[in-house]
C-alpha cells in the first residue's frame with residue numbers, strides 16, 4: 001500500500017439489497033403460514049415484478065411508508081385459483097414462480113418481455129412434467145407458460161442444471177409444499193452458490209433440508225413458517241464499486257456485506273485480490289483498496305460467480321497483462337449473450353479480445369472513446385461505467401436507464417463516490 005492510499009478517505013458505498021435474497025424471501029414468505037417481514041428489500045424492476053406476480057397469486061404484500069420493510073401475508077401453501085403472471089425481465093420470476101404454482105391448485109399463465117421469452121426454460125418444464133405437473137409452453141419451448149396445477153406429489157428428481165441453477169432453486173423452494181417432499185439431484189450444476197443460498201433461506205423459513213453424501217438434497221414436506229429477515233446488500237452490485245476502487249486507487253467499504261454473507265458473488269473480492277487490490281473482510285463489512293495498478297497475467301474460472309465476470313472483463317484492459325476468464329458459457333443465456341456483448345463493446349473501444357464458447361481473453365490497452373451498446377443488460381451498463389471511470393475516457397451508454405433492473409440509483413451513487421472523475425453526463 002502506498003502513502004497516498006493510506007491518506008485516501010475510506011468511503012462507504014450505499015448498495016441496495018440483494019435481488020436474489022429479496023425474491024427468495026418474498027417467495028418463501030408467500031408460501032409460509034402467517035406474516036413475515038422482509039427488511040431492507042431491493043426496490044428495482046426485478047423485485048417489483050416478482051412482488052407484483054405474487055400479488056396476482058393473491059398474496060398480500062404491504063410496504064412500510066418508506067419501503068424499509070415489506071410485510072407479506074403468506075398463503076400457507078401454493079396458490080389456488082386462476083391468475084396471469086407477468087415476469088417482465090426477471091429470470092428469478094420465470095424460474096421460481098412456475099414450480100410454486102405447480103404445487104398449488106388452479107391454472108396459472110406466465111409471460112414476460114421478449115428478452116425473457118428468449119431465455120431457456122425447458123429444463124424446468126421437463127422437471128415439472130416428470131413430477132406430474134401439466135405444463136404447456138409457448139412456441140419456443142418456454143414463455144408463455146401455462147401451468148395447470150392440482151397438488152404435486154413430489155418424489156425423486158434429477159435436474160439438468162447446466163444452463164442455469166435457477167431451475168433447481170425454484171423446484172427446491174416449492175418442494176416443502178409437495179405431498180411427499182423431494183429428493184433432488186443437480187446434473188452439471190452452474191452457479192452453485194445460488195443453490196446454497198436457496199437452501200440457507202429455506203432453513204430460515206423452517207424447512208427440513210438435508211444433504212445426502214452423494215450430493216442429493218432431501219426436502220421434507222411440511223411447508224414454511226413465517227419469519228423476519230434482513231436482506232443483505234447485493235454482492236453483484238457491490239462488485240462495480242469494489243472494481244472502481246481497484247482501478248482508481250481509492251478505498252471503498254460496503255457495510256452489511258461480510259464473512260457471513262449468503263452471496264457467492266462476494267468472492268469477486270478474491271478476484272480483485274488476485275489482480276493486486278487489498279481486501280479486508282470483517283463480519284459486518286468488506287473493504288477494497290486499490291493502488292499500484294491492476295495486475296493481469298492470469299486465467300480464472302468464474303463459473304460460480306458469472307454475474308461478476310463482466311465487471312472484471314470491462315476493467316481488464318487497464319491491467320498490465322492479458323486476463324482470461326473461463327467457465328462462463330451459461331452467461332450467454334442471460335439478459336444478453338454476455339460474452340459476445342462484452343467482446344463487441346471492448347472491440348468498439350479498440351481493445352483486443354479473443355473469445356470461445358465459454359471463455360474470453362482481454363488484452364491490455366487504452367480504450368478509445370466509444371458508444372457502448374447495452375442490449376438492455378444492466379450489467380453491461382454498470383461494468384462499462386467502471387471502465388470509463390478507471391480510464392478517464394468518455395464512454396457513452398446507449399441505454400443508461402437499463403440499470404433499473406437491479407439498481408435504479410447506480411449512476412448517482414457512482415458519481416457521489418467518484419465526483420472527481422470525468423463528468424457523468426459525458427459517459428452516458
Ligand SMILES: O=C(O)C1=C[C@@H](OP(=O)(O)O)[C@@H](O)[C@H](O)C1
Pocket residue numbers: 019020021092163164165166169190191194306307330
Ligand atoms: O438464483 C439466482 O438468484 C440467480 C442465479 C444466477 O443465474 P444462473 O443460475 O442462471 O447462472 C444469477 O446469474 C442470477 O442473477 C441470479
Ligand SMILES: C=C(OP(=O)(O)O)C(=O)O
Pocket residue numbers: 089090091092307334335379406
Ligand atoms: C442474470 C441476471 O438476472 P436474472 O437471471 O435473475 O434475470 C442478472 O441479474 O445478472
